[in-house]
Amino acid sequence: MKAIQKRVIIENVKPEVDGGRFPAKRAVGETVAVEADIFVDGHDALSARLLHRKAGEPEWRIQPMSFLVNDLWRASFTADELGHYEFTVVAWIDRFETWRNQLEKKAVAGQDVSVELMEGAGLVQSAADRAGGEDADRLKETADFLTSEAPLPERTRKALGRDLLRLMAASPDLSALTEYGKILPLRAEPVKALFSAWYEMFPRSCADDDPGRHGTFRDCIERLPYVADMGFDVLYLPPIHPIGRSHRKGRNNTTKPGPDDPGSPWAIGAGEGGHKAIHPELGTLEDFRELVSEAKKLDIDIAMDIAFQCSPDHPYVGEHPEWFRQRPDGSIQYAENPPKKYQDIYPFDFESEHAESLRQELLSVVQYWIDQGIRIFRVDNPHTKPLRFWEWLIAECKREHPDTVFLAEAFTRPKTMYRLAKAGFTQSYTYFTWRNLKWEIEQYFEELTQTRVKEFFWPNLWPNTPDILPEFLQIGERPAFILRLMLAATLSSNYGIYGPAFELCVNEPREPLSEEYRDSEKYEIAHWNLNEPHSLRPFIKRINRIRRENPALQGTRNLMFHPVEREEILCFSKYTDDFSNIILVAANLDPHHTHSAWVKLPFEEMGFEAEPTFQMHDLVSDARYLWHGDYNYVELDPRVVPVQIFRLRRRMRTESDFDYFM
């Protein structure tokens, strides 16, 4: 059929990332709701189908789409295995349904429909010709009956009957099928890619028994119950490789290290080896594998740091000088941000003639650690390496290991961050770390969770990192730590903290206006007293339990902000698709003063049928409140707890619930 004769239009199919150039992402097991604008000139009835399949499957699976409103159609499928899916949409004019609708209206109006029945008989006869076996016979019979001598009301009843509707639906006329034209990709990611709680710690600071001793993987194994008890399920370690000695940085990033200064773990590579080696003072590969397997027993994944850069002592420098940029004086180009020089770091030259062997080697680094049982990688500064390199590397890894997760540590401009996510990074660091005011939190999270960004960018929120002690924590003290933790843990289903600095509320900067920690672990071994009474440990444990127990907090696209007429109070909810679990968070963003406000909830969007009375169960304090009507009161004292995490319990017991009511 000529394209000009296809009357149905299919537009705006979602989820679609950059016209299908990149896959949309869902966690495995998640429902994928596919929507499309489908319409036709005039008033003909339409039918539409979602076609979907695991990539590589020869046949489409077919799902009828439902009309919602305003030319919008929807159908869903479940991405029940890791890996790539494909989907598209087709639609056609449903001539039988069109005819049937009109027949019904005419019959109701008492008009003579004998000619209509002749027309219908033609449609039914065509369906009989398309159908096979028994259906064909029954359709043929019906067609004959519609034009028979039987009384008109009887024939009309037959024409409008469910039997015929079912038979006709089974043999649709697809001769004028419109195809969307594009096959859209989607990737099913591991569940932990969507729902995870990260804990970052320096292994060398884990020698709890002996201040000053270099911690080992064995010490990390000792530390595991502490991490697991708080409820974290990803333990992220800064680089564990041998550390360079040339231009090593001393304490507080000075350029004159003492003889015992351990150096920055990100200055990777020394005589003992490079990206596939382990820093001898941490232990052996066997120790590391034991750490991975002991962690696994506590449902903790070890996340590796991937920092593709070298110290001048890295074996690559001697073995593969062609992977670095040679300067005209024969030296190798170190990293710089003029006039600053980072002589302890050699970046790779991805534009070298030998870039292909470089790329293969870097891929082999990731694959090496995959072979050691690692599935989660936190990638250092990916925005300083080519975007298409990452697209290739992550695709290569995921081909064999679709269960891998890559977190992009790209604190850079938004478009680069989004492109990295499109190129394959599963999770991304965000600007959350600096978003403190209500309007900026709302604006940013609307962008992340309600715009097209939600299809590919999965935020992982960090209130702090070894590089960033935000001003808000410096001045807000303990209430600020609690507030930021609770926001991170509830705004996104993925979040993390850099500890023990976080739970111990460490907030001294290297100097005023600096976001660097004083005596940063990046340059020295720290010793922490994990049992300090002001530790947030019990509090964090409770928050992580609330997350585990409430499915609404295990997704991020399900975020809805609520209007509150007070700038200090942020209010939002998260909910499961069926509204069986609704969590309402009310946060006082001012860590110094008590604030109160009236909160307005959009009951209709939350699936309530009428103005309800319901119970609000604060999962933090375990207090329960009775709420009623549009506006309800909250008051938050940051010295007690700056955030309430309510579970909205809709079913109120009444007198009729009790035995003696009868």
Added chain:
Amino acid sequence: MKAIQKRVIIENVKPEVDGGRFPAKRAVGETVAVEADIFVDGHDALSARLLHRKAGEPEWRIQPMSFLVNDLWRASFTADELGHYEFTVVAWIDRFETWRNQLEKKAVAGQDVSVELMEGAGLVQSAADRAGGEDADRLKETADFLTSEAPLPERTRKALGRDLLRLMAASPDLSALTEYGKILPLRAEPVKALFSAWYEMFPRSCADDDPGRHGTFRDCIERLPYVADMGFDVLYLPPIHPIGRSHRKGRNNTTKPGPDDPGSPWAIGAGEGGHKAIHPELGTLEDFRELVSEAKKLDIDIAMDIAFQCSPDHPYVGEHPEWFRQRPDGSIQYAENPPKKYQDIYPFDFESEHAESLRQELLSVVQYWIDQGIRIFRVDNPHTKPLRFWEWLIAECKREHPDTVFLAEAFTRPKTMYRLAKAGFTQSYTYFTWRNLKWEIEQYFEELTQTRVKEFFWPNLWPNTPDILPEFLQIGERPAFILRLMLAATLSSNYGIYGPAFELCVNEPREPLSEEYRDSEKYEIAHWNLNEPHSLRPFIKRINRIRRENPALQGTRNLMFHPVEREEILCFSKYTDDFSNIILVAANLDPHHTHSAWVKLPFEEMGFEAEPTFQMHDLVSDARYLWHGDYNYVELDPRVVPVQIFRLRRRMRTESDFDYFM
């Protein structure tokens, strides 16, 4: 070069409609600002170029793009001829600029840059190899000098000098050029497509001298000065073809016409002819051509109605029964919306086997009237004919006649309206007719003018049509007519009224709750007293003059709403790109009561440098006001005039402007 090695990313090029499937639209002579997100990993400097050409030109014209902010780049070109344009974007890493930036910072910091100069010499030498003639010599010389024995500061100066920058820019290294990959289409439309004032009238009601006589084209010629004096430049006539007699509708749409009832002009076709014929009572083809040419002298275009449907008496019915749907009883399918029957109308069957000859015939109808000098077509109910048919027909017409304009009369669901605009309709009727409250006006016009819709959908606003006497006009009376006229004329650069019913404030519905006019001209000949004292004629004349004198009102994408803390007062501005013409409109949406409010203007976005004092010149009343500071007061009495149209005059005279100041 392998794709993986291309480091530059180009995304989100605008204007782009549905990934380039449809052209964006601009009026001929308008500046086309092309924007793109362009970025690269790391900190390298970029260069980007806009490539553009008239479709069919063999060579691209090339425009350097400028970096704006946040990875956004922009360049512009002028679409200075009617028809199709193409454009795309390319970008590359500017290695010389990257190197130069770093050199400058290092030199300023007093670092030794001798190795840097060697590196630079290499870049300059490569440019010399690419360059021709004199440039090559000068580059070669410079490369030598940079590595010469001359003092370092002298060589550094040379390296950073403007001469070298210019030479290097002339011979860029395009070896790693990234192309956007898509060539995007754009169509330059006639100026009147973007800026027009329409007047609709029934020719048969133009016999001013003789109530009851059937008006003729000669009467229309007499009426032209009246229309021109009010300032309209498009005169739109309902269909002028012979009117069918079978099932003709009588006065007020009754099914029992009197013998003299003239019938609806949309029931096209009778013994006298069809879509290429003229209703004998209106005159001859020669009369019509004279009307067209007399109108042209007054800068008025005659707009034809294209209604692709037939009365049962249309010659097509006998000559081409294959273009209609035959029912099993041998009858032809008339239009219906069950249980309603429109037996006076036969729709075409675009799905007939003979649709190709039907399409060709319908195209020939439009071409016939193009040959009679018509360039503007108002298309009746395009949403009841296939969307791809219109895409084809309009493209065919525009190929030879890019100066044609098609207005879609599609009062239907939004996605169909938008698709018609994408498919080629130049202008579109809108929901403005029913948008009366502030929030609904703001929401709708934000959608039309600030979202992607603005690239293809050009609204033509009608406060009334022969089919629609909106409730607001029925109950609001004269102030409502003035208000709706002024909103239509200022919110969009294209607007129209159905007169003389509009300027005479006719507001009686056929029955309560109906939007049909009582004694509608659609079914009878009307006689109007154009000189009634309450006529809005002088007022309309003033509004149209204000539109002609203020370029800000000659575009629609330049609309900005301003916050006013009063639901009854709507405030918006329109401005030229250079802010030389800024129009502020303040409208009282309540036709019954006076309201006042404080208006806040966003001075920064309007190009003011500091908090200004400026003159507000109300172009309606000719009153002048002095405004100062962020908030200023407006008060609007609907019985005087419900709208003020201020021209913001920025230059305030002070004492120093006067001779005696010295």
